[in-house]
Amino acid sequence: MASTEKEPAGALSGIRVGRVAAPLREQVLDGLRRAILDFDLKPGARLVERELMEQIGVSRTTIREVLRELAAEGLVVVIPQKGAVVHAPSPVEAQDLYAVRAALESLAVRRFIERASAADVDALRATVDEMEAVALGEGDIPALLRAKDRFYDVLLEGAASPTIQDILGGVQARVRLLRATSLSQPGRPVRVISEMRALVAAIAARDAGEATRLCVAHLDNASSTGLKALAADSAAS
Amino acid sequence: MASTEKEPAGALSGIRVGRVAAPLREQVLDGLRRAILDFDLKPGARLVERELMEQIGVSRTTIREVLRELAAEGLVVVIPQKGAVVHAPSPVEAQDLYAVRAALESLAVRRFIERASAADVDALRATVDEMEAVALGEGDIPALLRAKDRFYDVLLEGAASPTIQDILGGVQARVRLLRATSLSQPGRPVRVISEMRALVAAIAARDAGEATRLCVAHLDNASSTGLKALAADSAAS
DNA sequence: GTTGATTATTTTGTCCGACAATCGTATGGT
DNA sequence: ACCATACGATTGTCGGACAAAATAATCAAC
Numbered sequence A, B: 001m002a003s004t005e006k007e008p009a010g011a012l013s014g015i016r017v018g019r020v021a022a023p024l025r026e027q028v029l030d031g032l033r034r035a036i037l038d039f040d041l042k043p044g045a046r047l048v049e050r051e052l053m054e055q056i057g058v059s060r061t062t063i064r065e066v067l068r069e070l071a072a073e074g075l076v077v078v079i080p081q082k083g084a085v086v087h088a089p090s091p092v093e094a095q096d097l098y099a100v101r102a103a104l105e106s107l108a109v110r111r112f113i114e115r116a117s118a119a120d121v122d123a124l125r126a127t128v129d130e131m132e133a134v135a136l137g138e139g140d141i142p143a144l145l146r147a148k149d150r151f152y153d154v155l156l157e158g159a160a161s162p163t164i165q166d167i168l169g170g171v172q173a174r175v176r177l178l179r180a181t182s183l184s185q186p187g188r189p190v191r192v193i194s195e196m197r198a199l200v201a202a203i204a205a206r207d208a209g210e211a212t213r214l215c216v217a218h219l220d221n222a223s224s225t226g227l228k229a230l231a232a233d234s235a236a237s
Numbered sequence C: 001g002t003t004g005a006t007t008a009t010t011t012t013g014t015c016c017g018a019c020a021a022t023c024g025t026a027t028g029g030t
Numbered sequence D: 001a002c003c004a005t006a007c008g009a010t011t012g013t014c015g016g017a018c019a020a021a022a023t024a025a026t027c028a029a030c
Helices: A024-037 A049-057 A060-073 A091-115 A118-137 A141-159 A162-174 A176-183 A188-204 A208-236 B024-037 B049-057 B060-073 B091-115 B118-137 B141-159 B162-174 B176-183 B188-204 B208-236
Strands: A076-079 A083-086 B076-079 B083-086
Touching: A024 A049, A024 A060, A049 A060, A060 A076, A060 A083, A060 B060, A091 A141, A091 A162, A091 A176, A091 A188, A091 A208, A091 B091, A091 B162, A118 A141, A118 A188, A141 A162, A141 A176, A141 A188, A162 A176, A162 B091, A162 B162, A176 A188, A176 A208, A188 A208, B024 B049, B024 B060, B049 B060, B060 B076, B060 B083, B091 B141, B091 B162, B091 B176, B091 B188, B091 B208, B118 B141, B118 B188, B141 B162, B141 B176, B141 B188, B162 B176, B176 B188, B176 B208, B188 B208
Parallel strands: none
Antiparallel strands: A076 A083, B076 B083
């Protein structure tokens, strides 16, 4: 999210100091973020300061600062006098987030087309192959989701825009639950992969218009699939 | 920014309690945010915890939590072991932010066209009139900027999407410096107003394609104007 | 038995003081 | 003028403290 690393990688790489001084707070932040994104902390779960303190082993000061950051990122929502809970987006909010994703990802795709090298395109194609391998294996949804994350990593890498990466990253994080739900629908993975292949093809052809169209269409499908599954779930319960 | 209010507005409206308890922290947050957005705290200015503590009259705990939120919002950047400074976007970053704005604002415009009532369109037109009045008066840039903010408030209100409002608000805040710089260029205000009038006309005609085009074009102009002015400034100094 | 009021417990919000680690700078020696 | 050291300022983190608010539990009354 807030990652700003630049490495010239000149003649003196390797003696690069691993970490310029990592505030403990950031480790806690990364840890909690990962826990939320991996669904170790499920949406709606309460985050009680004292519990986090004991389980993580840091003071309340640090915990509270981290919670404020997560709140500003939109991953948790803090209710005054009540505390923080893992954010659970409502259906309409999820729909909006998907619309924002579509706008931003198509922007990223256009940037990629403008700036990326042929090697970047190959790398992008490789991540789709990787996804296919995971999808054909078993129905390991989390692994598939991680593979898809990798696709976006490469895409944003090639787009060469930390700003877009930062903002889009935040949006994607907020709909991660829906993304997982959508991917877990029967038949969805194979369709996703064919959509991605088409997108990569358009990107390789440097066809910005077609790529934008495919990108938006893909997210449209993902959105409606996820929302339908969500509606079915809540109806079943 | 982090406004999440939902009101079913059923039979029991009106007895809604205004504020359930406002944590002191939020007042400080709003105050500091306003100070940054109004350039009372200029980009690059250091935010020393002890000073803020004394000037605002709250404890370091509260100050630090607020700084973490502002950091996550991107309004300040904290350098480990060095402290927080008001964020000063680099030219390339500003360019990216304008691209993101274009993507998001055109989305908001389309949403507005879909959902807004005729009264909303009138309200939008009224804000442009207001801007014109300010622009023709004197060269009060901050007032003009505030009037333009009001335009976006109405736009996002009509778009009826707190999510888009939230994310776009964050982006706009980060480029506020550039927006002010751009508006202060001679002749820019009148051009801005004619661009906005054209945009409102397209919106009133419910022409999504044209409105999108105009919106993107407007931001393109604003971006290049701002960047040019910035380059001239840094050359002069 | 359900409702209502009172009390206890938990949890947040805020403050204070403390101390090590680190950064920037002034100091002083050469 | 240059380098090393010492000093001061500032952040990072901890611990404890207490009021205010929310939640849960207990008991009284109808």
